[in-house]
Amino acid sequence: MYVQRPIAILDSGVGGLTVVKEVMRQLPLERIIYFGDTARTPYGPRPAAEVQQFTREIVDYLIQFNPKMIVIACNTATAVALDLIRDCCEVPVIGVIYPGARAAIGLTQSGQVGVIGTEGTIQSGAYEQALKRLNPHIHVLSQACPAFVPLVEQGNFRSSETLAAVEQSLRTLKQGQIDSLILGCTHYPFLTETIAEVMGPDVRLISSADETAREISTILQTQGMLASQNIVPIHQFCCSGEAQMFKTIAQQWLNEEIVQTPVVWHVPKIGTLPKIG
Amino acid sequence: MYVQRPIAILDSGVGGLTVVKEVMRQLPLERIIYFGDTARTPYGPRPAAEVQQFTREIVDYLIQFNPKMIVIACNTATAVALDLIRDCCEVPVIGVIYPGARAAIGLTQSGQVGVIGTEGTIQSGAYEQALKRLNPHIHVLSQACPAFVPLVEQGNFRSSETLAAVEQSLRTLKQGQIDSLILGCTHYPFLTETIAEVMGPDVRLISSADETAREISTILQTQGMLASQNIVPIHQFCCSGEAQMFKTIAQQWLNEEIVQTPVVWHVPKIGTLPKIG
Numbered sequence: 177m178y179v180q181r182p183i184a185i186l187d188s189g190v191g192g193l194t195v196v197k198e199v200m201r202q203l204p205l206e207r208i209i210y211f212g213d214t215a216r217t218p219y220g221p222r223p224a225a226e227v228q229q230f231t232r233e234i235v236d237y238l239i240q241f242n243p244k245m246i247v248i249a250c251n252t253a254t255a256v257a258l259d260l261i262r263d264c265c266e267v268p269v270i271g272v273i274y275p276g277a278r279a280a281i282g283l284t285q286s287g288q289v290g291v292i293g294t295e296g297t298i299q300s301g302a303y304e305q306a307l308k309r310l311n312p313h314i315h316v317l318s319q320a321c322p323a324f325v326p327l328v329e330q331g332n333f334r335s336s337e338t339l340a341a342v343e344q345s346l347r348t349l350k351q352g353q354i355d356s357l358i359l360g361c362t363h364y365p366f367l368t369e370t371i372a373e374v375m376g377p378d379v380r381l382i383s384s385a386d387e388t389a390r391e392i393s394t395i396l397q398t399q400g401m402l403a404s405q406n407i408v409p410i411h412q413f414c415c416s417g418e419a420q421m422f423k424t425i426a427q428q429w430l431n432e433e434i435v436q437t438p439v440v441w442h443v444p445k446i447g448t449l450p451k452i453g
Numbered sequence: 454m455y456v457q458r459p460i461a462i463l464d465s466g467v468g469g470l471t472v473v474k475e476v477m478r479q480l481p482l483e484r485i486i487y488f489g490d491t492a493r494t495p496y497g498p499r500p501a502a503e504v505q506q507f508t509r510e511i512v513d514y515l516i517q518f519n520p521k522m523i524v525i526a527c528n529t530a531t532a533v534a535l536d537l538i539r540d541c542c543e544v545p546v547i548g549v550i551y552p553g554a555r556a557a558i559g560l561t562q563s564g565q566v567g568v569i570g571t572e573g574t575i576q577s578g579a580y581e582q583a584l585k586r587l588n589p590h591i592h593v594l595s596q597a598c599p600a601f602v603p604l605v606e607q608g609n610f611r612s613s614e615t616l617a618a619v620e621q622s623l624r625t626l627k628q629g630q631i632d633s634l635i636l637g638c639t640h641y642p643f644l645t646e647t648i649a650e651v652m653g654p655d656v657r658l659i660s661s662a663d664e665t666a667r668e669i670s671t672i673l674q675t676q677g678m679l680a681s682q683n684i685v686p687i688h689q690f691c692c693s694g695e696a697q698m699f700k701t702i703a704q705q706w707l708n709e710e711i712v713q714t715p716v717v718w719h720v721p722k723i724g725t726l727p728k729i730g
Contacts, residue, residue, distance in 0.1 A: 202559060202587070203587060205587075205589070274671075274675075282663055282666070309682070310479065311481055311482075313481060394551075394555065398547065398551075402586065
């Protein structure tokens with residue numbers, strides 16, 4: 177059985193492109209429709225009710241593309257809106273928090289796991305809850321890193337300013353005994369090299385992106401919903417904010433994958449969202 | 454929502470205990486009922502129809518325990534009997550082949566993946582099929598290793614005889630350019646150290662056990678079927694052959710996990726299967 181409908185992936189901005197890249201790499205037959213809410217990024221400092229409303233608006237928009245699955249590729253939105261979206265959709269809806277939690281549980285030897293994320297994600301306690309729901313013996317150290325998302329949205333991945341911000345944000349966490357650190361925001365994999373440099377070689381970094389792609393694969397395959405092997409997928413990208421910056425970051429980040437696959441830079445129809453491209 | 458029913462895990466012998474150990478570690482709240490068909494091991498050299506019949510018999514037995522999920526923790530049985538068992542069960546049924554394939558696709562950088570397994574598994578082409586179903590660009594090198602299962606069933610994990618057998622079996626595969634090697638038989642993780650020594654540090658070994666436990670977690674959690682956090686699970690173990698050898702290997706292998714959890718050595722009721730313990 178083949179299901180050619182796209183996988184809808186949404187994020188507050190460019191962070192969800194880390195999930196897109198892994199889905200393109202691990203499941204190159206699958207078609208993606210992506211929405212980055214770059215006009216309203218970051219979601220991290222916003223009240224939960226507002227994030228729920230934004231997420232709901234984007235899902236309502238993406239539903240028009242008849243997706244076979246919805247992926248909330250934003251930790252903040254997963255933390256506060258996953259259950260809400262699940263309740264109003266007929267297709268499988270997955271977030272990025274449980275995949276990261278599962279990976280950490282699989283990797284940790286010491287049982288001491290660190291989590292970094294936006295204020296919204298850390299304050300929600302969603303990672304601690306997921307980790308302890310699966311394995312109550314895990315000890316969790318959490319740290320909000322509000323400085324990281326703006327750096328990524330500006331494409332500022334590897335500067336001395338970025339290194340200083342990462343060192344400052346992770347100072348407390350470094351004093352703990354963690355052996356695994358969940359990058360609990362889909363923007364953070366853009367900063368992997370800097371975070372690895374600061375945390376040192378004994379701490380394994382866990383990207384939600386890789387794990388989420390693997391769980392998308394698990395759910396589509398076990399439910400008989402993979403795409404056909406004979407069709408080259410055409411991906412679509414939408415953003416709500418300034419189009420050129422989004423397109424530049426997306427092309428830079430997805431480079432290797434994107435050259436092998438046709439891409440449409442889509443024109444969103446929500447409200448007054450500006451045109452891409 | 455809590456579902457206290459056990460996870461049923463079956464194998465041709467002791468190999469499936471590698472999956473049990475990972476489930477105990479990753480999901481310590483879940484109750485397990487295990488069946489090792491030690492009287493009829495190994496399944497690898499048997500005709501497909503016979504493996505299908507044996508698997509069906511064991512599932513019919515395990516169904517009495519009202520499991521919430523059935524895990525075919527044997528690659529040979531997964532390769533030839535997974536679809537059959539899925540068709541006759543109402544609960545989710547998962548095998549060990551797709552989890553290993555997904556992990557390899559996630560890890561490989563070169564796209565060159567090796568697979569070792571029993572004759573039955575390798576001849577079925579099930580891994581190659583799964584890998585290419587997910588990602589047609591993956592190049593697969595396969596090698597049957599019929600010498601490995603008898604060594605494990607005898608508890609012979611680290612002798613010079615074992616090293617010689619592993620070197621001999623992997624000679625051809627070592628000449629390939631693989632960067633990831635799927636241990637495509639649940640017995641093989643018992644030989645991880647020896648296999649790693651022979652393949653060298655540039656080849657990452659993928660244990661189906663770890664990945665399968667993670668997929669069990671994904672399916673139970675996304676379907677709202679995890680066990681309660683307030684009940685200590687009591688595991689049950691059954692085997693069809695000589696009980697003492699099975700119990701010795703199980704206790705040795707599960708040692709760390711088992712000391713923290715009560716275990717019942719169960720008396721199977723199929724035909725004339727002998728009593729455990």
